[in-house]
Amino acid sequence: MQPHALQVFRAVAEHGSITAAARTLRYTQSAVSRQIAALEAETGAILFDRLPRGVALTEQGRCLLGHAEAVLDRLDAARRDLAALRELTAGRLRVGAFPTAVAALVPRALATFRSAHPGVALSLVEGLTPGLLERLLAGDADVAVLSAASDQPLDDERFDLHHLVDEVLLVAVPRTHRLAHRRTVRLRELADDAFIAGSADAEKTLLRATLPADFRPRIDIVAAEWTGKLGCVAAGLGVALIPALAVRAAPPDLALLRLHPDDASVRRVFAATVAGRSRPPAVHRFLDHLDTAAAGLGLPDHPSGSGVTPGNTN
């Protein structure tokens, strides 16, 4: 009952002739004759009547033919489905990402991925690093984009980490600011500036880990969204800290300065998968899209990278 034998059987049934079937199958007549004989011995049924001019299905042969075609069709379907998964014309990709990454990096990667592989169902869930790792281990996500401070190496052996970019911290200042022409500034140079914070809580979770503990910015205005924050800066109300990943496009009315590495610990951004678990083709391909999206952001992919050149207008 091997599919090979069933194919031969189907061909013989279609042609009504062993010799003709052998020709189209590129086999010798004897091989096909033996296959049929073996199938008849295995099933204990006479499948064909041997007529003087070829063969004809018996009732038992017709019975088997239906099953044989169903089996062969299903095997083809299996091959097609696996090929679709491999060729990324089907399947799904579940991405997890930390909040800053969903601003531009991951969406852009998803966009190019989707246009390249429209058949793959995409899902994106935002979360913090511990939760994302949890999802990965539980099998609820295929890949997670997460960040880790360089002094907190996230060396967990359970994950494979693919380095994407370094999340540098930028200082947004008005075009008219005295430091607007600088590429890099030190925190102490901003000691007298008014800072525009996000929410008090967000500022804590986002910046506390990266800024030196002794730096206490003077906070005048709280603006919950990055857009509002940058608007305040552009209006000359103060300066703001903003992770480079959160910048979607080069704002024309303000300057973005890199913070000196000694003042802010660089957080490395990774794509994480579960170690020892096979990367499905979709995940594998998505990492490429993440790489190009990261390169398109113009951020350094390693700590000694070049200057800040925010990404193109979207």
Added chain:
Amino acid sequence: MQPHALQVFRAVAEHGSITAAARTLRYTQSAVSRQIAALEAETGAILFDRLPRGVALTEQGRCLLGHAEAVLDRLDAARRDLAALRELTAGRLRVGAFPTAVAALVPRALATFRSAHPGVALSLVEGLTPGLLERLLAGDADVAVLSAASDQPLDDERFDLHHLVDEVLLVAVPRTHRLAHRRTVRLRELADDAFIAGSADAEKTLLRATLPADFRPRIDIVAAEWTGKLGCVAAGLGVALIPALAVRAAPPDLALLRLHPDDASVRRVFAATVAGRSRPPAVHRFLDHLDTAAAGLGLPDHPSGSGVTPGNTN
């Protein structure tokens, strides 16, 4: 993608372990490992994640598993169906028979066949020999019970003939008839008796071929049915010719005498199938039932058989 490999694959997926699957399959671990590796090479997909404690299906593995189970189930169904056809728990049997045979012979065979194999769908169609042969060749019947006069040998090479009985012609006479004690009579001894015919037409088709052309019976009464015919005979209205096959049970109130072979050509009754065409198990088995039914009728299965002992009451 051989079913063997799919079985191994399913077992490994169920056990989550190559070693455990190998144990239940009575294989060595290495054989199963190779099967999985070969399947992965063939499909171009990684089917399992190798964990430190066994293996776990990947997404592609789950994709294949559904198809594999469907294929294996369908193969089992095919085997079951073929076995059912072979064991006669399913299928159909289409019987054709000439009119006299449907009186007792064929119905009895069908009855015992049905009680032995209730799963087989039976159909019976009555017809004359030429039509029955037509049906056989056209594939509209699986077996045909027909009769042929011994001088018209029906030696067609296209059919396989299985001899069942010889259709002797009986003479029904009242118990009080002067010949009631005889076992065999000559036609000329009945020259003065009144004959009870079936329809004029039936008498022609049925008897003209078997009786000598110069015999002109004196017909007083026409009774269309065998029952009525025999009733008239029992009432003393005359005598009647009746093929032995049409006698369902020994009638207590009349005597059945065999006609001398020289007076009536014996018609041989066969079960015919198409020559060179395989006999399905149902047909093969039905021939046995026909044989026992024929034996149960108590008629000679060859011209030199013993006397008339009509079948048991049904």
Added chain:
DNA sequence: ATCCCGCCATGCTCTCGCGGCATGGCTGGC
């Protein structure tokens, strides 16, 4: 009527697939 041709079955040979045996690498638990 005879010959020939096409069809299917089968004995023989060889090759490759596949299973068993043994070993080696790896990881988690006592």
Added chain:
DNA sequence: GCCAGCCATGCCGCGAGAGCATGGCGGGAT
């Protein structure tokens, strides 16, 4: 730190299966 269990792989032997050749058989053409 050792051991036990799991999986992968080199090696070997057997059997399934394909090709080659032959033979039987029946139908159609000459």
